[in-house]
Structure formats: C-alpha cells, structure tokens
Amino acid sequence: MKKITLLLAILLANVCVFAQAVWTLDPGHSKIGFTVTHHMISEVDGYFKKYDGKITTTKDDFSDAVFELTVQTASLTTENEMRDGHLKSADIFDVEKYQTIQFKSTAFAQIAGNRYKITGNLTIKDVTLPISMDLWLVGPGNNERAKRFEIGVKALGKLSRLAYHVGERLPLFSVSDDVELRILGEFDKSY
Numbered sequence: 001m002k003k004i005t006l007l008l009a010i011l012l013a014n015v016c017v018f019a020q021a022v023w024t025l026d027p028g029h030s031k032i033g034f035t036v037t038h039h040m041i042s043e044v045d046g047y048f049k050k051y052d053g054k055i056t057t058t059k060d061d062f063s064d065a066v067f068e069l070t071v072q073t074a075s076l077t078t079e080n081e082m083r084d085g086h087l088k089s090a091d092i093f094d095v096e097k098y099q100t101i102q103f104k105s106t107a108f109a110q111i112a113g114n115r116y117k118i119t120g121n122l123t124i125k126d127v128t129l130p131i132s133m134d135l136w137l138v139g140p141g142n143n144e145r146a147k148r149f150e151i152g153v154k155a156l157g158k159l160s161r162l163a164y165h166v167g168e169r170l171p172l173f174s175v176s177d178d179v180e181l182r183i184l185g186e187f188d189k190s191y
Helices: 002-018 081-088
Strands: 021-025 031-038 041-048 051-057 066-072 100-112 115-124 128-141 150-162 178-190
Touching: 051 178, 100 128, 128 178
Parallel strands: none
Antiparallel strands: 021 051, 021 178, 031 041, 031 178, 051 066, 066 100, 100 115, 115 128, 128 150, 150 178
C-alpha cells in the first residue's frame, strides 16, 4: 500500500509540474517593429527596444498556447531623434500617459506545417481591438549549453493606426493609416 501511495504521489507531482509550460521572450534575440508609408512614396521603419513576453501552454504542440506581450512605448525608435520625439509626443503615442502597448492572444490555430493564425486583443493607448496575424513557429530546439529549450516566432500583421487614435491629426498623405507589424522572437524555457 505504501508503494502505491508513493507511486501515486510521484505521478501527481509530475502532472502538476508539467501541466503548464511558460516560455519567456529573450529580448537579446528578438525584435518588435512596424512600418508605415511616408508621403505615400517611401517606407519608414520603427521598433521598440524594451518589451517582455511569454507563451503559456500545457500541450507540446502549442495548440492551447496563450501569447502575451507588453511593449514599453517610450523605447520607440526610428533612428531619427526629431521624428522619435514627435512620435512619443501627445500628438502620436503620448508615451507619458500611455506607457505600454499590450497584446494577449485569444486563439491560436495551425494552418499548415509551422504556419499558424494567431488572434488576440491589442491595446494601444485607450483602445483595445481584436487583431489577427500570420505566425510561423520554429522549433523547439535544445540549447544544451544554456540548459534550455528554444522556439522561434515570426508574426506579421496589419492594423489601422487611426482605429487606435494614433496620430489622428496627421493627414493621410503624410503617413499611411495602415501599419505593418513585425514581431521576431525567441522564447526560452529552462530545463
């Protein structure tokens, strides 16, 4: 009886330990950026330097994965100091009032192979709207030197900046309403 009780306790402990896996975004191997069209003739890229994120899942195939991402708006850069100052001002992102951009997935579905469709709620400023993106998931791989598993994520999507009240006073011939999103990330889980 003691052996059965001990065996059940060990099995239960393993189920509790492995019931949920949390993969953490590695900012040293990730990039979160966007592209807009300027004066309807050229593209301008920007990205954020500070962010964190995680994927929570209970299944090895990630079919129940929940992706969460928080971006620090003040870390925005387009590598042009004057433009960055304007983007951070109350006219555009108002980084003093709205310090983060947040995303949390609500659905994650495999399309084919390593390609998925991810849907979730994106909050920019005081607006939360649903958004869908194409996502490619690579891995997991085993990094024995660092003692962790790693997966790669590439997500591409589009949004309307005006729907989020971003730069509403900018004329459309100056900056496009459509914003292309690009998220490249490496997520790690220690073992």
